[in-house]
Amino acid sequence: MADDRRGSAGPSKGRGSSRGDKSGRRSMYRRRKVCKFCADKIDYIDYKDVRMLTPFIPERAKILPRRISGTCATHQRKLQTAIKRARLLALIPYLTD
Amino acid sequence: MSQARQYELVYIVSPDATEQDVADLHEQVASTIARLQGELMKTENWGRRKLAYRIGKHREGTYVLEVFTGTGELTKELDRRLKVFDRVIRHLIVRVDEELRVAERTRARRQVDSDRRAARRPESARDRSADGADDSDGGDADAEVDNG
Numbered sequence: 001m002a003d004d005r006r007g008s009a010g011p012s013k014g015r016g017s018s019r020g021d022k023s024g025r026r027s028m029y030r031r032r033k034v035c036k037f038c039a040d041k042i043d044y045i046d047y048k049d050v051r052m053l054t055p056f057i058p059e060r061a062k063i064l065p066r067r068i069s070g071t072c073a074t075h076q077r078k079l080q081t082a083i084k085r086a087r088l089l090a091l092i093p094y095l096t097d
Numbered sequence: 098m099s100q101a102r103q104y105e106l107v108y109i110v111s112p113d114a115t116e117q118d119v120a121d122l123h124e125q126v127a128s129t130i131a132r133l134q135g136e137l138m139k140t141e142n143w144g145r146r147k148l149a150y151r152i153g154k155h156r157e158g159t160y161v162l163e164v165f166t167g168t169g170e171l172t173k174e175l176d177r178r179l180k181v182f183d184r185v186i187r188h189l190i191v192r193v194d195e196e197l198r199v200a201e202r203t204r205a206r207r208q209v210d211s212d213r214r215a216a217r218r219p220e221s222a223r224d225r226s227a228d229g230a231d232d233s234d235g236g237d238a239d240a241e242v243d244n245g
């Protein structure tokens with residue numbers, strides 16, 4: 001199940017390709033982004049659960065912005081604190097180069 | 098104030114520490130919690146993990162999670178003690194009861210919502226199926242008439 005979720009939650013990859021399509025035609029149908037946490041009914045974003053956080057930390061290890069991931073404001077805020085806590089504990093990196 | 102505050106403490110022990118050191122450290126933490134009228138609820142040893150970045154000269158460490166209830170004074174004391182130990186290369190104390198309560202509340206609300214929706218849905222479904230049944234009955238009646 002976890003693998004499955006990770007596959008579906010690769011926002012950086014899936015959305016990247018869709019954005020490519022959009023630039024081709026302006027008036028293309030834009031796929032509505034849905035907050036992953038609302039969809040999966042996750043109420044508490046745990047800073048200890050690295051697997052839950054990884055889809056939201058792309059290569060440079062910055063926090064993926066809402067405009068790309070589609071996360072709702074409430075969950076983005078919670079995600080932000082979770083990622084920052086995980087960073088402090090060296091579970092995920094501050095930056096990678 | 099009415100309910101006890103719940104905290105999570107995660108600390109990373111230096112990789113050169115032995116199993117015994119880790120156990121001793123846990124014992125220290127547990128006794129501190131007990132001394133200040135806290136209650137240790139759960140302990141998890143995640144074992145040795147690779148760090149995402151270097152802390153000092155370390156590249157890996159042993160993670161230990163402790164969940165406990167207690168007062169702010171207790172967290173202050175724990176914080177002070179953990180800072181003193183050389184073997185602890187990093188620690189974090191987070192208060193979790195409020196967030197967990199919020200999560201619990203949203204889950205309850207969602208449950209109520211879905212129950213209500215479920216209560217509403219069978220009615221409309223029944224209406225539709227009743228219509229369908231009427232139609233099929235009519236069809237049957239027609240067929241019978243044809244047969245007749």
